[in-house]
Amino acid sequence: MTETDAHLQQRVTAAAIAAGADAIGVASADPFGEVENTIRDRVADGLNGPLRFTYDDPAAASNPSATFPWATRLVALGRSYVPEAGPADPRGGRVARFATSDHYAPLLAIAGTVADELRAAGYRAEPIADDPRLVDRAVAVRAGIGWWGKNTMVLAPKVGPWMLLAAVATDAPLAPDEQMRRDCGTCDACLPACPTGALVAPGVLDARRCLATWLQSPGDLPLDLREAMGGRVYGCDDCLEACPPGSRLAAGDPEVTGSTDLIALLELSDEELLERHAHWYVPRREGRYLRRNLVVALANTGGAEAWAPMLELAGHPSALIRRHAAWGVGRLGERHGRQDTTSVLEALLDSEGVADVREALEDALGSAG
Ligand code: B12
Ligand code: SF4
Ligand code: SF4
Known part of the structure; x- marks a missing residue:
């Protein structure tokens, strides 16, 4: 050179x-x-x-x-x-740090x-x-x-x-650098840290099981992964948080962990949700996909105060949201040991005309029963 x-x-x-x-x-x-x-x-x-x-x-x-x-x-x-x-607050909504x-x-x-x-x-x-x-x-x-x-x-x-x-x-004639001679050695802490087993072998991610995948994909969130989603609204950091290199960075300010108030976000319109999260990858920029994530996160983490907003979501104009809220009513009811869960789901079923929402309500009733 x-x-x-x-x-x-x-x-x-x-x-x-x-x-x-x-x-x-x-x-x-x-x-x-x-x-x-x-x-x-x-x-x-x-x-x-x-x-x-x-x-x-x-x-x-x-x-x-x-x-x-x-x-x-x-x-x-x-x-x-x-x-x-720092570690996110497990009781609230969570946004991956990136x-x-x-x-x-x-x-x-x-x-x-x-x-x-x-x-x-x-x-x-x-x-x-x-x-x-x-x-x-x-x-x-x-x-x-x-x-x-x-x-x-x-x-x-x-x-x-x-x-x-x-x-x-x-096309500048710059000198290429050497590759780093370093690897993870005997550590494998990230593999068991994944809540869904998506890291199926060292360096191999099964995106079908990765929560980060679904939170930015269109359609319904897979039923078998919804509980594991916890309070996540966007992205997932578990396999990063488990990683010893860089762990010194993982201590401190809750602001940067992405704890977020789910109920406050659910009160926003689709347009406001999208505007507030302009830098997120949201399928076709449709706010209902963010709301869908919020519904599942609220069902997994919400306290008694989440019941009324969840019932309101069960009457949302979007069938996608009603399907997720049907699951959410069942999940919240189960988590809080509510006696009225079955009767609430039955009443929703009585007034529901859309076939796939009815199916979601029947599934929730099956689990509640
Ligand atoms: C598709 C994608 C995703 C998908 C799939 C992720 C994946 N692992 O492939 C999903 C939506 C799940 C995702 C999630 C995340 N993503 Co992403 N994603 C991408 C994207 C657009 C393409 C990645 C890709 O090509 N994957 C294809 C597969 C085959 O590649 P791979 O998994 O990396 O597999 C390689 C290794 O296995 C490797 N390998 C080769 N030799 C060796 C040797 C050893 C010893 C080992 C172990 C492995 C190994 O071989 C494979 C091929 O190169 C890139 C941006 C881009 N344009 O590159 C960002 C990118 C990879 N994502 C990024 C980030 C930050 C994330 C998240 C942390 C976000 C979050 N918090 O939710 C998570 C992390 C999840 C994870 N563990 O990967 C960063 C990663 C930065 C970094 N330091 O690595 C990128 C590079 C974006 C960016 N420009 O910064 N992502
Ligand atoms: S981002 Fe989350 S779900 Fe995806 S591989 Fe990592 S720990 Fe597993
Ligand atoms: S936790 Fe980090 S250092 Fe350990 S195996 Fe996983 S990626 Fe490598």
């Missing part, structure tokens, strides 16, 4: 750190052939569940030249997003700074993050900013899994 290249690399690194990056490294933009095969295997085994993202076109996601034909390098960037996180605010915005700003620096030196550069067209974790590992964890996260020194990833594709 010429001296000029080394200077550019130093400038880019300094600019990224000054802008708030916790990790930066450079990888070649060669195809990630093994990753493509792994994604294909996951899809063949059905492990992607309802998810699309990189599973839709594994060849493109694993081959940077499909999107950036001019790129020879990928600058990998990581930004830790929980400087002072989603407590738009943590991608500052990361994209860092990537923008890096791209500007490269462009100013006369090269092409384009930032990308959390996009179906590139496998971010594979870029980070090749660029040496972290290692594969058994929970499938890329872990980095000091911050462990608490880091979001971005990349900048470029």
Whole structure:
């Protein structure tokens, strides 16, 4: 590499750190052939569940030249997003820490700074993050900013899994970094920590059992996973919280843990819910999917004060919400040992005309009986 290249690399690194990056490294933009095969295997085994993202076109996601034909390098960037996180309040609603605010915005700003620096030196550069067209974790590992964890996260020194990833594709002649020689060793704490057994082997996630999957998917939440959802409204952090690297970050301020008041949120309109959570991935930006998550979280965690709002939700105009509230009435009734659960469900059934809501009410009655 010429001296000029080394200077550019130093400038880019300094600019990224000054802008708030916790990790930066450079990888070649060669195809990630093994990753493509792994994604294909996951899809063949059905492990992607309802998810699309990189599973839709594994060849493109694993081959940077499909999107950036001019790129020879990928600058990998990581930004830790929980400087002072702590265990969430198990009684309330929970939001995974990556989603407590738009943590991608500052990361994209860092990537923008890096791209500007490269462009100013006369090269092409384009930032990308959390996009179906590139496998971010594979870029980070090749660029040496972290290692594969058994929970499938890329872990980095000091911050462990608490880091979001971005990349900048470029044709600048930067020197690729070495991959990190590190792994989880004998630790396997994340595997039993998953409440649904979604980590079916080290580094293998069955998205059909992952709570984070369903909380951002359309349709009904799977019945067999609803109890395990607990108070989760968006995302899940259990396999990150179990992880010793970075655990020092997991102590402190409840604000950043994402504890949230479910009843107050349920009082908002769909539009207000979406506006308040503009940075969340909500299917087709339909507020009813957030409300659906809130109903299940309230049923799992609410106290006596949750009964009246749950009955109101059982009369909601959306059949999706009524189906979940039917389950919610049964679940709350069971948790609180309410004698009137059966009669309430029967009254709801009497006045319900939609077949699949009636089915949900009958299921709830079956469990209550
Ligand atoms: C689809 C997706 C999901 C799906 C599926 C997750 C998954 N594990 O694949 C769902 C919705 C479940 C999800 C959840 C979460 N996600 Co997500 N997600 C993505 C997305 C869009 C694509 C991931 C992908 O391609 N998966 C395909 C599979 C095959 O890849 P994989 O599971 O990583 O499998 C690899 C390893 O097994 C690996 N491997 C290779 N060699 C070795 C060696 C060893 C020893 C081991 C153990 C493994 C291993 O091989 C496989 C292929 O590379 C990326 C963004 C992007 N464009 O890359 C974000 C991304 C992976 N998600 C991210 C985050 C933050 C999360 C959550 C923490 C959010 C939350 N709190 O709810 C959870 C974590 C759940 C988990 N344990 O993964 C971050 C991860 C950052 C990091 N430090 O790793 C990413 C990179 C977004 C970003 N740009 O920051 N996510
Ligand atoms: S995010 Fe939650 S449900 Fe998904 S694998 Fe991790 S612990 Fe399991
Ligand atoms: S909990 Fe242990 S095994 Fe799992 S990712 Fe963290 S270090 Fe690796």
